[in-house]
Every structure is written in C-alpha cells, then in structure tokens.
Amino acid sequence: MTSDPAPLYAAHLATMQLRAETALERGGFEHLVIPSGTVHYQLFDDRDYPYAVNPHFKAWVPLTRNPGSWLVVTPGRRPRLVYLQPFDYWHVVPEAPSGYWPEHFDLVVIRQPEEASRHLPPDAARCAILGEAQSALGRYGAFKPNNPQPVLDYLDYHRGFKTSYEIEMLRQATQRGVRGHRAAERAFRAGASEFGIHLAYCQAVGQDSTELPYNNIVALNAHGAVLHYTERDRLPPRPVHSFLIDAGASFGGYACDITRTYAADAGSEFQQLIDAVDAVQQRLSAGFVAGRDYRDLHLQAHLELAGVLRDSGVLRISAESAVESGVSAKFFPHGLGHGIGLQVHDVAGFAESDRGGSIAPPDGHPHLRLTRKLEPGMVVTNEPGVYFAELLLEELRGGPHANDVDWERIDAFRPCGGIRIEDDIVVTDADPVNLTREAFAG
Template sequence: MPAALYPAHLDTLLARTAEALARGGFDHLVVPSGTLHYQAFDDRDYPYAVNPQFKAWLPVTKAPGSWLVATPGQRPKLVFLQPHDYWHVVPEAPGGYWAGHFDIVVVRDAADAARHLPADPSRCAILGEAQSALGDYVPNNPPAVIAYLEYHRAFKTPYEVAMMREASRIGVRAHRAAERAFRAGASEFGIHLAYCQAAGQDANDLPYGNIVCLNEHAAVLHYTDRDRVPPKAARSFLIDAGASFGGYACDITRTYSADRGDEFQAMIDAVDAAQLKMCDAVRDGADYRQIHLDAHLALAVILRDAGILRITADDAVARGVSSAFFPHGIGHGIGLQVHDVAGFAASDAGGTIAKPEGHPYLRLTRTLAPGMAVTIEPGIYFIDMLLDELKAKGLGDTVDWDRVAAFKPYGGIRIEDDVVCTDGAPINLTREAFSAT
C-alpha cells in the first residue's frame, strides 16, 4: 500500500517545497541526513537519529552523511554516502519503491558530497543541525522555510497515514506480548525485552524509550528505570511504548490491573470509555484545546463516581483540582516525530496559538483539519507531590483521602491512541490495529 501512495506524497512535498523556497527567497532546498555525535572525552558515538526533514522524503533512516536536494521543476537528488568501511555495517545501496523517483549519486567519502550539491550555497535553504555542515554548506534553517514546511507537515498524506498504520500494527503486536509477560509475572525489564522482541526493534529503533511501570511506578509520567526484579505483588501495569516503520512512529499506552475484577480495573474501563469519546471528537474544525479541557471534565466525573472527589466535576475543573490527577496534556501531533512539530503554529507564516491558562503541558493548540494526526491520552494518577500541593492550597477537603489511599498502590492510568482527522469520522489507527490482532 505505501508504495502505490508514494508518488502522490512526493508531489505534495515538491509543491510545498516550491512555496516554502519562494517565501524564503531561495532556489534550492538542501537537507543533510545528519551525522554521528561523539561523546565528550570518549570515542563512542551517541545513537544516530536521522534528520526528520530528510526522512520526510524517503524511508531511509540509517544513512548518516547523506544529502537531499530539491529544486523546483527538477527531480529531487539524493547524494548517498556508502563508505568503504570494515568496522561498521555499510548502508545498503538505495533501492525500493521510492528510489526511481530520485537522481541518486553514491559517494564513498563524506566530503565528496559537496561536489554534488548546488553550486551556490547562498541560494540554498539548508535544514539541519550545525554539526552537519560540509564546507560552505552550513545549515541556515531559514525561519520562513521551516515555518511553512513544519506547519503543513501536520497534514499527513495518504502515504504517511499508511506508514503510520504499519507502525501501529507493529506496536500493537508488541503491546500484546508485553501484557502476556506482565500476566506471567515478569519484571519491568523483562516486559521491556518481551516488547522489543515482539516488535523486532531495540532502543535505537524505537521512536522513544519504553515506559514500563508496575504498581506505584505508574505515578511517574516518564518512568524508564525498569526494575530487573518483579515486585512481590504486581497490582497494576502501565506501558507507554511505540514502534517505527520507515521513519514514522506510533505512540500507544495501555493500563491493566492484575485483578480484572477489582475497583482499579473498573476505573481503567471508565477511562477507556471516556477516551473513546475523546477520540471521536477529533473532527474537522475541532479546537484541540477544547478537547483537552473537555477531557478534564470527563476525568473529574470518573473521579467523582469513584468516590475520590467530594465536589462536583465542574467544581473540580474550575478550582484546578482535576489537574492534580491529570497533570499533562491530552496529547500531541504525531508522524515523523513522536511529538510532531508546529503544534502551536498560528499559520504557515509563523505565530503562536497560546495554551489555555493553567494548562502548561498541552503540546498542541491548533484547530484540527483533515489529515492531521494526533494522540489522545487521558490519564488519572496518584502523585504524592501534586496531592500535597492540593492540601497546601487549602483544597484538601475536596478529596476523600481514604479513597486516594486505596488507589495509590496502583500508581495511575493512561490510555493512548493515535487518531487521524478526516472530513468525516476519525481514523483510530491504534484501535484498528488492536481489532486486527
């Protein structure tokens, strides 16, 4: 499926590039794939991460030292570094459904790439990190060019949706394996290994570090320590883990109770049902900020029904009590990057759409439109620091602390899906993949 959709995707990128270059006053778009970073006072390199501006054009993620050139009216050019090297695995020669759409030059030395780039670097918009500089070809990252490209990158082509669907398929397969490992009594580290094995991806392939939490660890939003020994009693399991496919990411979170019939599982089920309604709100014209604010109200209702809140859901939101239990944003854009760019962009010329007051961690404030892909990830957590702040603010009487004590050993709940906005009903890539396994 991606192969058939790729030519139209490339046409879209070429059209966007022509407009972006015109706005910036440049003739060529030049994009380095990125280079290796070496650790200070050492000869070891950090894990290589391809430039997202590079992998937007082609599904090549492991070719450091390569360059892409796009000039309006011409076929795009790929200068591909394939060094003579017996210390490391050399990138395979370019091939596949995408290769026939490029003029490809293979070089054996990184410095040789300069001979195949446009003659006048001053006429080039060069997008990349400073370390990718090659002679006079120094990344200048023109704001007008980047603003236009990143704003429109939010609108996924059908090819990109197909790539994300494949990433979701891999991620769900691994999530299934992780749940089995949890039910079998594995440690957090053991669950992580089961996930990587099922995905066929390790730490350098995954789009972000796996969050694998048992019990109280689920109250740490980005917990990545992964205990090597399982707890004496595993009560709950939260996993936030993704997968990659051709440079595109999925981002999936699920929460489980060890006892499928207890109160914590009932709360998980309530969050799951509310989350599905939030996913259905990913519609053309919807203000993502409102989806976030509505999520607070829905979660406050769940907290009230569980006997945790002593006040109404409306009061809990108005007084900021809900934020103690749901401290992060409802989600973010997703695609080539897990937290995709231009989440606050007012237009393709720049500018910023502010976050709602009192909600500093929301990562997306734009109005949704067909093609935009976002995550929806509501959560309820029992975090000592935030609960102590409630008491310090004089809001301790809004909460039944005995009920909080009953749930604290479980840590928290988060359910996350990747959802694509369309001109009709949204496409839930995550639920599709779970339904298919």
C-alpha cells in the same frame, strides 16, 4: 489489516515538492538542501550516541540509518539524493538504494562524506539548508545549515497534514506497536519484571531501544504515577497491582505512540477505574473531527475525568468545580495529546499559520502540546489519564482544596500509580479513523 504504502509514494513526493517550492519562495531561496545528519561522539571518548536521522530528510525518503547523505530539491528538477555508501570494514555498509522510491530521484553514490560538496548547489547562500550545525560541509564549514525561519514555518505547519502515503506508514508502525503491546501484557500476566516486559516488547516489535521512536515507559504499581518513568526495575514488586505501558514502534521513519493500563485483578476497583477512563477516552475519540478546537477537547477531557473521580469517590466536589479550581490538574497534569508522524511529538502543534505565530494553551494548562484546530489529514494522539502522583498529592494536601478530596479513597488507589489510555487518530472529512483500535481489532 495490512497496507502497502508503495503505490502512494509518487503522490506523496509530488506534495512534498509543491510544499518545498512554496517554502523556498517564502524564504527567497533557490534550493532546499537537507543533510541526513551525522554521528555524534561522546565527550572524551570514541563511543557514538545512537544516530537520529534529520526528520526533514526522512520526510522525503524512507531512510533512517544513513548518516552523511544529502537531499537537494530544486523547483522544476527531479530531486537529487547524494547517498553515502562508504568503504568501511569496521561497520556494515548501507546497501544500494532499492524498492519503490529510488526511481524518483537523481541518485549519486559517494564513498567519503566530503565528496557530497561537489554534488550540492555551488552557492550555499542561495540554499535553505535544514539540519543540525554538525552537518556543516566544505572548507571551513562554508556549506552549513541556516534553518531559515520562513521556510521552517511553512514546512512545519504543513507537516501536520499527512499524505495518504504517510498515513499508511503510520498504520504499519501501529501494527508493529500493537504486536509489542500484546507481548508486553502477556509478560506482565506471567509475572515478569519491568525490564523483562521491556525485552518482550522489543522482541515482538523487532526493534531495540535505539530503533524505537521513544524510550519505553514500562511501569508496575506506583511507578505508573511517574509520567515518563524509564527506570525498569529488574525484579517485579510483590504484590503486583497494576501495569502501565507507553511504548511505540517505527516504520520507515514514522512513529506510533500507544499507551495501555492493566490491573492485576480484573475484579478490583482499579480495574473499574481503568474501564471508566477507557470509556472517556473513546467518547473523546469520537470528537476528533474536522473543525474541532483541540483545546476544547482537552478541557472536555478534564471535565469527564473529574466526573470519573467524583463517581469513584475520590472527589467530594462537582466535576465543574474540580476543573475550575485546578484540582483536576492534580490528577491529570499533562495535555490530552499531540501531533504524531515523523516525530512522536510532531512539530508546529502551536502554529497559528504557515507564516508563524503561536496559539497559546488554555490558562492553567501549560503542558498541552497541541492548540490548533483539527483538520483533515492531521494525525494526533488522544491520551487522557488519571494519576496518584506523590508530589502532586502533597501539593493538594497542603493547599486550599485539601478537603475537596477523600484521602482514604486516594490511599486505596495510590499503590496502583495511575492510568493512561492512548490511541493515534486520523482526522478525516467524516468520522475519525482510530489507527490503534483498528490494529488491536485486527
């Protein structure tokens, strides 16, 4: 399924302008000013870090490689884009803006970063300026980001509700990510190392490590128990038992986030465990409906995964007892998921309202990144997992619940590391839309 976000952009921009107007009113400002960000250099060196665009900037325009540019939004006027196109024979100069979006802006092209100041509002005190401190502009850095909290609270909260344009951008990113995942599985089946699988993924996606939305997790065997494993061994282990890959892709500033786990032996008990976790994941996905408290989904995931561990012989106690005692958290130590969009872990996951406030995660579950109720337009991940992590297992062995598990069964699964299955899901007025499964089926 191929989508075209272009026809949806004008409506997206109208929504962004309405949100900006309300946010400015909340903060008592007249203008919203957003720098795209600047290049950072390493200390005591002239090497730059990979440039990361200001997410507030790319929410308006699909530009991700344009440091030194600025956006000005004033209620009642067309937004202004100050576009840096420098004279530079050291680097590739950005091309002139083109495509479906430039016609919606008053476009000003500058050749030096300092020239932007003459195209910004004259009084910085009347501006809500969203960005990093390094983006300060003007004499003595007078025009510098102030990041007013009432403005951020409003914009961040409503960023949780994606426009139709944004959902199509996420769909495009997901299609790229699925291409990479298919290539990664082929490389795994062919006997490639973690590093080799990573390269195969990047090749298929058409993005290098600095363009991907996050650092790929490519884990063979016990490495799958390290939640954010990014070492990428250059040689494959012998023998190979399992493969976990958590990798995304970008499209126009939007990110997908996909995880899959594979067993080397399709007839193994570990494959049966993967199948059981996948079944839990799909049952949970069906519950991503408007009005559902995400905290409840997280607790349901713990209960169902504990049931899987009980059925596989790992747990000697009931699923309910495993959740209540905290034993389930030794095997599922992270949250069920998070919002996704302009950032992989999108903002305002704990927001109580667009005026601030915070919704705490359930007691005993500090790593849950999303505590809001699901509403139409939200795009969130669903990523239950089961892991046999050495540190957590040692804590379990030394605690009061050591006899609640079968250590021989744990030792049988330990070489395989762990399992995580992750999809990106759109909450609607009806049934949820699973962007990831949709792309894998295409």
